[in-house]
Amino acid sequence: MARTFERVFIEVRTELRSGETIMDLLKSMRIFERVADGASYTLAARELNMSTGSVSRLIFDLEQHLATRLLHRTTRRIALTPAGKRYLARCHSILEALDEAEAEAKSIHISPTGCLRVHASQSLAQHYLVPAVRSYRERHPSVQVGLTLSDSPVNLLAGEFDMAVVATEVLRDSSLIGTRLGSSYSVMCASPNYLDVHPMINRLADLSNHSLVCLAPSWSDNVELTSQGANGCETVSVQPGLCISSQSSLANALELGMGVGLLPLHAAVDAFRDGRLVHILPACQFEHVDIYALFASKMFLDAKVRTWVEHLKGSFAESSKNVQLVLYNTSDLQVA
CATH class of the missing domain: 3.40.190.290 (D-Maltodextrin-Binding Protein; domain 2)
Known part of the structure; x- marks a missing residue:
């Protein structure tokens, strides 16, 4: 985007009326945009599921706040004033940037993409996670994986990692969400x-x-x-x-x-x-020990974390079957 979300936020905030929130102003800007683009209060009201009177009143309040007439109103038509044309262009620019930022944020929770940062021990990675990463990326090639291997504890709340895979007798940290993968x-x-x-x-x-x-x-x-x-x-x-x-x-x-x-x-x-x-x-x-996938929150869970944890469940179950098969096939070498 040509203008950053932070810059747009500053621009919107400078236009707030006393006691008005950013959401209130954005609502007024969107309503004005609909009225101006369609040249009709009635059409805008129908599209926004509002009454025509409410739309008219909000446009009037916006003009009072700006101390500027935005629309010429006659019994037959609505037309933009010169100030209205400039303000409409500004509204288009701000709302387009916000819509792009909102779509990008929502897509994180819909489609897995970006870098998945995983913390795990060396042995878990070698025997479980690396094969799981291979099959996961075959399904989700738009996700890159950063796998950090260490036996030291990790603070997921610090935000350095998206999730961790741990083997533990007791899951002590109640601030984390734990999904049991197996034992x-x-x-x-x-x-x-x-x-x-x-x-x-x-x-x-x-x-x-x-x-x-x-x-x-x-x-x-x-x-x-x-x-x-x-x-x-x-x-x-x-x-x-x-x-x-x-x-x-x-x-x-x-x-x-x-x-x-x-x-x-x-x-x-x-x-x-x-x-x-x-x-x-x-x-x-x-x-x-039980093996857990740990992450900081379940609310609005990033799609790449959600799909990775679901993938790990199936991958660990399959790996556990393979391990038991190896034990059975090598039983003749075991010392009784």
């Missing part, structure tokens, strides 16, 4: 080489005889491992051999045969498929 858990893993030279692991208590690689920001003397399995909830305390703060580095350490450790199921499934890791204690599930 997951962690699995105990080790490399085939490690298991070839170390004692069998038949139950949770056997882990105390092994080198545990755990995810932690710093060294910890003891780590409590709690599993949910056929025998209910069991807990064992194990002294780790290695604490590491990066999940991808933890997976690498396990593949190098440095011990046993927990990985989120979605982060371990490719290694199970390729035979780089073995699923230990397959009847046990650790660290259950």
Whole structure:
């Protein structure tokens, strides 16, 4: 647009009467535009679903405010005065700019377009989000995606991101809207080489005889491992051999045969498929989490966020089926 919305707003505001709102003035300008373009009070009143008297009164009030006659009125016709012609041109310009701004704002909520800014962890992105982005952009090529990967918490209310995908046991922030996409858990893993030279692991208590690689920001003397399995909830305390703060580095350490450790199921499934890791204690599930799509508000939700969240629901459901299929197909490699 040749003139910005901010400039138009300033122009309209300078013309306000005492006690009048911008909406009141815009209404008067639109009515004047209809009367002038159609050269008829009656026609304008019919188009605006108003009485002819109301239209006439509003035009009179507008002229009083401007201290200028805008229309010549006779019993047969209506004609613009020179001042009316200049004001009509001004009204056309202002209302056209406002209509364009309004249409642009409304289209955001109707058709997905623009850049979708998403925050997520590295493992969720690699195994769930990147494939989902590919299929989403095939459906909505007018949307570009900015995917920021970090395990640090994100403040969605700050406006830097449109939404976040998180895996958590409890959704604590009540100021955010959370759509549950699915659930997951962690699995105990080790490399085939490690298991070839170390004692069998038949139950949770056997882990105390092994080198545990755990995810932690710093060294910890003891780590409590709690599993949910056929025998209910069991807990064992194990002294780790290695604490590491990066999940991808933890997976690498396990593949190098440095011990046993927990990985989120979605982060371990490719290694199970390729035979780089073995699923230990397959009847046990650790660290259950729910996976959520989080965003700041549900009112007037941007179309790209709405369609992306709906797409994620289906994508996560399909990915979960594929993960379970991999577990079933690699069951012959699992250590009982």
